[in-house]
Amino acid sequence: MINETEIVLDKTDLHILRLMQDNARISNADLARELGMAPSGILERVKKLEQKNVIQQYTTRINPNALQQKMLAFIFMKASDGPGSDQTTLELAKIPEVQEVHHIAGDDCYLIKVRTYDSSTLMHLMRNHFSKIPHILNTRTTIVLETVKEQQQLVIPEK
């Protein structure tokens, strides 16, 4: 595994990342034009960024409402195996409706983000999946009423 602290990104890399973060479908030729370089040089850099796992995925953000996915919830979980163990988190991460799994500081051990069609689907998920994962002692669910902003764009420095 590559030591991520050793990755050095120059001004050109950061510029590529900024453009691709905003539009993953930008053509290699357009990237080259923006940067004033030859397309082949850009292609090489992009491939290296993918290899180094700086670029993790090209993904399409889909409107959850278009798929009638109206329920979004954050669930805090206290677990008996503590944040050191991976078993519980891996079980949770396997569930496709679970978008995020974090170890957190404080009393609760995990925070997960779950998206489903409606409240009954969420209840079903909790009853049939979460409750079967060992070590989960209790859960505290926060229901989202309305989402004002939701994106994963990072703030990428100029240099």
Added chain:
Amino acid sequence: MINETEIVLDKTDLHILRLMQDNARISNADLARELGMAPSGILERVKKLEQKNVIQQYTTRINPNALQQKMLAFIFMKASDGPGSDQTTLELAKIPEVQEVHHIAGDDCYLIKVRTYDSSTLMHLMRNHFSKIPHILNTRTTIVLETVKEQQQLVIPEK
């Protein structure tokens, strides 16, 4: 504005969305091959999905560690203007380090997700930005120690 409840997606649309959600840089020709259809027909569908705001963005997921962004926090906020008012949420949404802003049920009014370089950048943000937004009564911050899963992929049905 289009009434989102009226959007009807057929099997082909859902298949396109599934493929593009996993790889936004898939070529139109490859999409057509997967679906066994002519490329021009696919192109038209993709454009309509963009127009109808089913497809919201093509984005590149970048490894936060590669940019030394090691601090992730969830902040619950109680506000005096209540979840009905937009002023506070819009102020929060404008801050680039704030990735998510949700109205939530229960005692606290907002839940926001913030990503910064380190804890001092986060403190700086809270002191210089959050505290200047009116109506925020108090905040409760949850620090993420480790992220096991983080993605926005939706579960897209077959049909």
Added chain:
DNA sequence: GCTGAAAGCACCACATA
């Protein structure tokens, strides 16, 4: 690590069913 050329393809508008 970057450039430029060259072959192969993809894109996309348009005509058509």
Added chain:
DNA sequence: TATGTGGTGCTTTCAGC
């Protein structure tokens, strides 16, 4: 709404610096 065609321009490899 889907297909076929064709010109334009993009992608990607490789030699050379």
